[in-house]
Amino acid sequence: xxxxxxxxxxxxxxxxxxxxxxxxxxxxxxxSSEPLTRDPxxxxxxxxxxxxxxxxxxxxxxxxxxxRTFKLVADPDSDTRSLAxxxxxxxxxxxxxxxxxTVTRPYSISSxxxxxxxxxxFYEITIRQVEDGFLTGHIWEHWHVGTQIESSDPAGFFYHExxxxxxxxxxxxxxxxxxxxxxxxxxxxxxxxxxKLTLMYGSSDEEDIPFYDxxxxxxxxxxxxxxxxxxxxxxxxxxxGCEQGFITAALIEKHADVExxxxxxxxxxxMYQFVEKELATFNxxxxxxxxxxxxxxxxxxxxxxxxxxxxxxxxxxxVHIGDVTTEIPARADETVLVAxxxxxxxxxxxxxxxxxxxxxxxxxxGEVYVNQEQDGRRAADRQFNYFxxxxxxxxxxxxxxxxxxxx
Amino acid sequence: MGELVNANDQSINRSxxxxxxxxxxxxxxxxxxxxxxxxxxxxxxxxxxxxxFASSFVRGRFEFETSLHEFCNVGSVTDKGSVREFLExxxxxxxxxxxxxxxxxxxxxxxxxxxxxxxxYGVEEFIDAIERYVPECRESITNYIxxxxxxxxxxxxxxxxxxxxxxDVLMKEYANFLKTCPYTMDQVARxxxxxxxAQKILHAxxxxxxxxxxxxxxxxxxxxxxxxxxxxxxxxxQRSHEYTSALDTRIRELGGQIxxxxxxxxxxxxxxxITGVETSRGDRIETRxxxxxxxxxxxxxxxxxxxxxxxxxxxxxxxxxxxxxxGFVVYLGLDATLEELGLGEYSYFIFESMDTDEMYDSLKxxxxxxxxxxxxxxxxxxDCSPPGTSIMSITTLYRPEAWKDVKPHKYVxxxxxxxxxxxxxxxxxxxxxxxxxxxxxEVATPQTFARxxxxxxxxxxxxxxxxxxxLIPRMMCMNDDKHFxxxxxxxxxxxxxxxxxxxxxxxxxxxxxTVRDMMEKGELA
Numbered sequence: 001x002x003x004x005x006x007x008x009x010x011x012x013x014x015x016x017x018x019x020x021x022x023x024x025x026x027x028x029x030x031x032s033s034e035p036l037t038r039d040p041x042x043x044x045x046x047x048x049x050x051x052x053x054x055x056x057x058x059x060x061x062x063x064x065x066x067x068r069t070f071k072l073v074a075d076p077d078s079d080t081r082s083l084a085x086x087x088x089x090x091x092x093x094x095x096x097x098x099x100x101x102t103v104t105r106p107y108s109i110s111s112x113x114x115x116x117x118x119x120x121x122f123y124e125i126t127i128r129q130v131e132d133g134f135l136t137g138h139i140w141e142h143w144h145v146g147t148q149i150e151s152s153d154p155a156g157f158f159y160h161e162x163x164x165x166x167x168x169x170x171x172x173x174x175x176x177x178x179x180x181x182x183x184x185x186x187x188x189x190x191x192x193x194x195x196k197l198t199l200m201y202g203s204s205d206e207e208d209i210p211f212y213d214x215x216x217x218x219x220x221x222x223x224x225x226x227x228x229x230x231x232x233x234x235x236x237x238x239x240x241g242c243e244q245g246f247i248t249a250a251l252i253e254k255h256a257d258v259e260x261x262x263x264x265x266x267x268x269x270x271m272y273q274f275v276e277k278e279l280a281t282f283n284x285x286x287x288x289x290x291x292x293x294x295x296x297x298x299x300x301x302x303x304x305x306x307x308x309x310x311x312x313x314x315x316x317x318x319v320h321i322g323d324v325t326t327e328i329p330a331r332a333d334e335t336v337l338v339a340x341x342x343x344x345x346x347x348x349x350x351x352x353x354x355x356x357x358x359x360x361x362x363x364x365x366g367e368v369y370v371n372q373e374q375d376g377r378r379a380a381d382r383q384f385n386y387f388x389x390x391x392x393x394x395x396x397x398x399x400x401x402x403x404x405x406x407x
Numbered sequence: 408m409g410e411l412v413n414a415n416d417q418s419i420n421r422s423x424x425x426x427x428x429x430x431x432x433x434x435x436x437x438x439x440x441x442x443x444x445x446x447x448x449x450x451x452x453x454x455x456x457x458x459x460f461a462s463s464f465v466r467g468r469f470e471f472e473t474s475l476h477e478f479c480n481v482g483s484v485t486d487k488g489s490v491r492e493f494l495e496x497x498x499x500x501x502x503x504x505x506x507x508x509x510x511x512x513x514x515x516x517x518x519x520x521x522x523x524x525x526x527x528y529g530v531e532e533f534i535d536a537i538e539r540y541v542p543e544c545r546e547s548i549t550n551y552i553x554x555x556x557x558x559x560x561x562x563x564x565x566x567x568x569x570x571x572x573x574x575d576v577l578m579k580e581y582a583n584f585l586k587t588c589p590y591t592m593d594q595v596a597r598x599x600x601x602x603x604x605a606q607k608i609l610h611a612x613x614x615x616x617x618x619x620x621x622x623x624x625x626x627x628x629x630x631x632x633x634x635x636x637x638x639x640x641x642x643x644x645q646r647s648h649e650y651t652s653a654l655d656t657r658i659r660e661l662g663g664q665i666x667x668x669x670x671x672x673x674x675x676x677x678x679x680x681i682t683g684v685e686t687s688r689g690d691r692i693e694t695r696x697x698x699x700x701x702x703x704x705x706x707x708x709x710x711x712x713x714x715x716x717x718x719x720x721x722x723x724x725x726x727x728x729x730x731x732x733x734g735f736v737v738y739l740g741l742d743a744t745l746e747e748l749g750l751g752e753y754s755y756f757i758f759e760s761m762d763t764d765e766m767y768d769s770l771k772x773x774x775x776x777x778x779x780x781x782x783x784x785x786x787x788x789x790d791c792s793p794p795g796t797s798i799m800s801i802t803t804l805y806r807p808e809a810w811k812d813v814k815p816h817k818y819v820x821x822x823x824x825x826x827x828x829x830x831x832x833x834x835x836x837x838x839x840x841x842x843x844x845x846x847x848x849e850v851a852t853p854q855t856f857a858r859x860x861x862x863x864x865x866x867x868x869x870x871x872x873x874x875x876x877x878l879i880p881r882m883m884c885m886n887d888d889k890h891f892x893x894x895x896x897x898x899x900x901x902x903x904x905x906x907x908x909x910x911x912x913x914x915x916x917x918x919x920x921t922v923r924d925m926m927e928k929g930e931l932a
């Protein structure tokens with residue numbers, strides 16, 4: 001077989017081979033010696049996804065007796081010059097320092113993407129006091145106009161995707177789950193989106209509906225594109241245009257065209273459980289129902305498969321971060337992430353729902369319980385003993401290796 | 408506010424035999440080989456995962472491959488390619504590789520093109536198949552493939568000779584290799600009188616290299632093409648994150664240390680000698696050896712400190728070489744099986760034509776490129792997604808300049824418009840109604856590749872392998888290109904050129920060169 005080929009052999013071929021090296025040198029010698037400075041691709045990547053955003057509170061508004069909106073702008077004393085653009089429905093992971101510990105919390109951005117643009121750009125986050133006593137207590141007390149807040153880049157996947165979702169979407173929300181839909185509604189009402197949104201929002205108190213008046217105004221601005229239906233579990237209902245009861249299948253059918261819509265669900269766990277049952281009656285393919293991640297599970301002992309014998313126990317957690325090894329206590333009813341935050345190890349975290357993988361760490365020894373509903377690990381991570389501390393609970397003593405946070 | 412109370416406590420201030428910058432294919436290969444040779448190695452990676460471009464991500468009930476189409480040079484258990492030899496025999500790893508069922512199906516969609524071919528790997532199989540489409544091309548194709556074999560054998564001989572080949576052996580045994588070295592794919596195919604229609608089929612894999620066939624080095628194409636023919640193509644069972652995680656594990660088992668979320672900001676140099684690195688986390692690490700998975704472009708323009716240590720010639724090299732293309736990928740999780748969609752192949756190359764100059768020109772502006780390479784994962788891995796579903800990824804390429812003026816608020820609309828057209832082009836070419844089955848969708852742009860790796864301009868195809876700067880001239884110029892004592896490069900920008908297997912194996916080479924250097928200097932115990 002070998003050398004059966006006869007490429008016609010010319011003298012200049014050999015010459016060309018001998019000239020490969022001198023030619024390469026010549027080409028290099030001819031080139032400019034200017035350093036390369038601009039890289040617009042990486043610049044845009046950094047603009048969209050900065051390692052962190054340094055923000056400051058510009059304004060605080062009470063929406064209801066339990067709900068407060070914080071308007072955040074780029075901190076003029078920092079290197080954050082402008083805000084990262086985002087998709088309506090995404091969240092920020094804010095970092096707070098509470099009683100000597102650094103913790104993060106994801107909050108959906110309640111303002112519209114277009115409002116983040118330009119030198120006066122801002123984000124708003126809207127927090128309900130009732131839902132997370134640990135952090136909201138701190139926020140109500142310590143966050144004032146001028147307080148500096150550190151944030152992640154906008155993140156998360158709870159947004160309308162025109163190539164995947166129907167143009168008409170039905171938002172089913174409860175509690176602070178209203179916030180991503182406010183972002184969408186504002187984007188729509190200001191002519192920035194051709195989405196059609198029907199929002200069904202469950203409340204239990206007529207006096208405690210965030211954005212009630214604002215949504216009326218947004219409906220007037222975009223009557224064909226936005227409709228808010230408030231569903232109140234209290235009796236009697238006196239507010240105009242509200243439904244009494246819960247977000248049932250019948251009520252959904254009354255206000256939306258089920259067959260032509262995609263469903264977006266965001267709210268507290270109990271609301272998910274209820275709404276899932278109602279949606280099941282429509283027999284929709286999975287692609288037609290999008291769910292925002294659940295957030296931190298509060299009562300892990302209730303989850304299927306959680307070993308009852310560890311309830312109430314505290315384990316020893318040996319943590320390697322960088323060159324530091326620390327031994328800390330870890331309660332069986334709190335995630336590995338929370339145990340590390342309590343010890344002020346400042347581990348990386350973002351979604352706190354098992355989804356984003358930002359806290360991905362290596363289990364050296366011991367066992368964790370992973371919530372099946374929140375197991376966003378890659379297959380190979382399971383195989384090679386990596387886990388997400390935000391959705392894993394210690395059920396033995398543990399030794400783990402955690403990456404340092406990015407900044 | 409915002410300061411970590413104990414950030415400094417977590418910093419690393421020790422010395423290492425070698426610091427590897429970047430845990431892409433090259434960096435992982437380098438760190439593993441160094442650790443296997445007993446060197447004290449620290450691997451630093453800015454992202455929180457190993458792999459660089461070689462990774463995976465989860466959306467809903469799907470886990471997507473980030474960029475791998477097919478792995479070259481793996482080979483079967485009984486007939487191993489260099490990649491398998493390196494991972495299994497040298498590093499002692501055991502991985503689950505799955506063979507890709509066919510080479511490719513290529514559909515040319517332009518007016519008057521009407522070419523739709525499905526090609527197998529395997530030398531005889533490939534020749535038989537191409538002859539069915541282009542009668543009477545057997546002889547020229549056989550000659551062409553023989554020539555490719557000679558190229559592969561010659562490269563193996565050069566590698567075995569460790570840079571000191573016997574001139575007589577080269578002239579006698581590998582004369583055709585020498586003759587073709589300065590030429591392009593087009594020049595060699597024409598010289599061997601491969602009929603134009605057969606050239607279109609033969610050159611289908613040009614899209615794995617980037618430049619048009621009129622500019623791509625024949626040597627590099629021949630090496631890749633022949634390796635695919637004889638060792639077939641493979642993919643890891645659990646996406647690329649599987650073998651990169653396995654490498655991560657193996658590096659640590661061998662005594663290496665890895666730090667994620669740690670960006671190297673400076674490579675410290677004194678009088679041309681590497682002395683250490685500094686990181687975004689405030690680490691100050693002493694070392695006399697650095698293997699960089701970051702490109703020479705980034706190292707010379709951004710990392711070497713002080714910058715006055717960088718010689719003028721290093722900037723000239725960066726400017727003389729042509730930075731390759733960047734990528735654009737649409738990932739689709741579908742709620743239908745590939746069978747239901749009528750998609751029988753793993754790999755679809757859908758090009759408007761095989762006028763690769765024209766195709767390449769279409770990568771320079773934002774309208775949708777005229778080429779796509781689409782992988783239907785379940786046709787290689789039937790169980791890679793839940794029953795009743797399937798995974799596809801549509802890849803195209805861009806010159807980075809095409810994206811330079813995109814503004815943040817136009818970014819999503821821009822990528823969605825392109826994704827939409829790529830989907831439409833795929834549907835039109837194959838007749839498969841995929842749009843109505845999209846359950847999960849993600850889009851990676853040049854910015855995405857830049858975001859996760861820091862690659863200059865988001866480039867995924869390193870420096871373009873034109874004949875003047877292809878494998879052989881790069882090998883012959885290795886000493887000339889070396890500007891710092893203790894610095895080696897690995898990854899796609901290194902001498903082997905780009906591609907998963909080349910990048911991985913370049914890490915092995917860089918590690919062996921470093922170990923030799925350490926031993927010569929008496930640095931390695």
